[in-house]
Amino acid sequence: MNSPLRSELTRYLRTETVGGSILLVAAAVALLWANSRWSGAYTALRDFVIGPSALHLNLTVSTWAQDGLLAVFFFVAGLELKRELVVGELADRKKALLPIIAAVGGVVTPALITLAVGWGQPGIEEAWAIPVATDIAFALGVLALTGSRIPAGARVFLLSLAVVDDLLAIAIIATVFTTSIAFGWLLGSLTCAVGYWYAQHRRITSAWLYVPLALLTWYCMHQAGVHATLAGVLLGVLTRVRPDPGEDAAPAVRLEHRLQPWSAGLCVPLFALFASGVPINGDVLGSLLTDRLTLAIILGMFVGKITGIFGVSWVSVRLGLATKPSGLGFRDMFSLSVLGAIGFTVSLLVTELALEGTEQDKAKAAVLLTSSAASLIGSALLLRRGRVHQARVANDTRPRDDNGGATT
Structure with a gap:
């Protein structure tokens, strides 16, 4: 990756780190607010209807956050996808193959596990799609905070995987819902x-x-x-990413610079604020390990994502179909696969589309619990792998993979 692209990737990661932190605060505020004595005010604000009825846009605040604010998020994701496909890591077929294959495994496996565990439960015909998406902002935020000593290839791999993963999730939203x-x-x-x-x-x-x-x-x-957020993706991939001679930056890069801080710092956190307010009562807590639909979502998100991403990556590399990112071993890849189990923004969106009432609250609690567990476990693994890589650098040795061979 040349230096302009590396600088652009660094800027993207920094923005997502801040956005991931704000997203976490917004979700925590929503949970506390929805379970406090002021919960009525939260519900009233979330369900307040606003917008011109003549244009059939008299929507609740929650729906505006879901259909309107997330359209900005998906527009930025579309810009990033287009840039990766044309001038980034995904433009090189050999480099692109591993994150693409891993993303497919990370979508198909959670869906199959969720369907298998929750088969026959009311709502499973759409709820199977809840665990399929990795949250870009949250996953990259955790990586940036705890994986600073991991080789840069980890960031590129996770970003590429998450972009393809979200593209597949968008396709599911367009067809299923x-x-x-x-x-x-x-x-x-x-x-x-x-x-x-x-x-x-x-x-x-x-x-x-x-x-x-x-x-x-x-x-x-x-x-x-059709879900309105798809308009954001469509316009993102139609934006020009190659600069003309004499042009400082292509329109896609300029738009990312302008919109990404708003997307990561305002749009996504506001969506999380109105989507994460789950009343945590005995029924919801008790369902996390006893309700088959809820358990299906948890196993799909955690077990499905990890086995799907890592398993497919391991097989692809072993068969010679793809190569690992420079400097990374299979243990590093496993740590990144755990971060892939962080499903927040799109998973909550699909939950709101797929379920209603108490079942929706249970599913949201499952998403929040699993994402939190994946964040903590992934952070611990990344910190450990970071110490290993730091020790190798201190000993002036080349990074080696898990089989003892040099990875560079």
């Missing part, structure tokens, strides 16, 4: 997106054109019955 489509509105959304692409192709730079096009794309997607 779209019951009926208003094709006229969908055509309108696609027409606006084509207009956005054409403006990029013509090198138009005016925000007075792009902002209305983006809002119209989102609105038409919402009216079409």
Whole structure:
């Protein structure tokens, strides 16, 4: 990776570190607020309806956070995906193969385990999708805080894996949670997106054109019955990522610089604030290990993610289909796989789409518990691996993999 790309990756990780910390605070505030004597105020604010009814946008505050604020998050994710595919790590097929294969394993395995454990339970026909997504902000935040001594290849691998993972989760949201489509509105959304692409192709730079096009794309997607956050991904991947001669930075890079702090520091934490307020009572706590649907989500997220990411990666490397990132051994890969079990933003989003009432509260509690466990265990493993790598550097030896061979 050349130095401009490395600088861009470093900036991305720093933003996500701060965003992950704010996200954690927002989730903690939501839990405390929803379980305090002021819980009525929390529920009233979350369910308060706002927006123009003439445009059929009289939505609750929680829905605005889910459909509106997360669209910004997914737009930034789309920009990052496009950049990785065109000029980043995923542009090199050999380097891209391992995180792509690992992401597929990390989506399919949790889904299968959740279905197997929860088969026959009410809501499982959609709840199987809850454990499939890795939270980019949270996972990268934990890695940056506790894995600073791990080789840089770990950050690139986790970022690439999480981006592909979220792309697959987005595809699931588009197919599983779209019951009926208003094709006229969908055509309108696609027409606006084509207009956005054409403006990029013509090198138009005016925000007075792009902002209305983006809002119209989102609105038409919402009216079409397709989850509106998909509009963010669509516009992100249509944004130009290669700078023209004499251009300081491509539009995708400029937009990431402007929007990512808002996405990581405001949009995602506000969504977490209104999505994480689970009433923790005896029924919810007791269900974590006794309710089959809840247990299916926990096992899918934790066991499924770890075995899916690490197992597929191990097999791919052993068969010679892919190569490990520079400087990383299989124990490092296992530690990163544990971070892959951190499912927060998208998992909570899918929970709200898939379940209702008490079942939704139980599933949210399962997501929060599993993500917390994965964060703590992953942090402990990364700290241990960091000490190993530091000792190797202090002894002036090349990093070696778990078989004793040099990895560089």
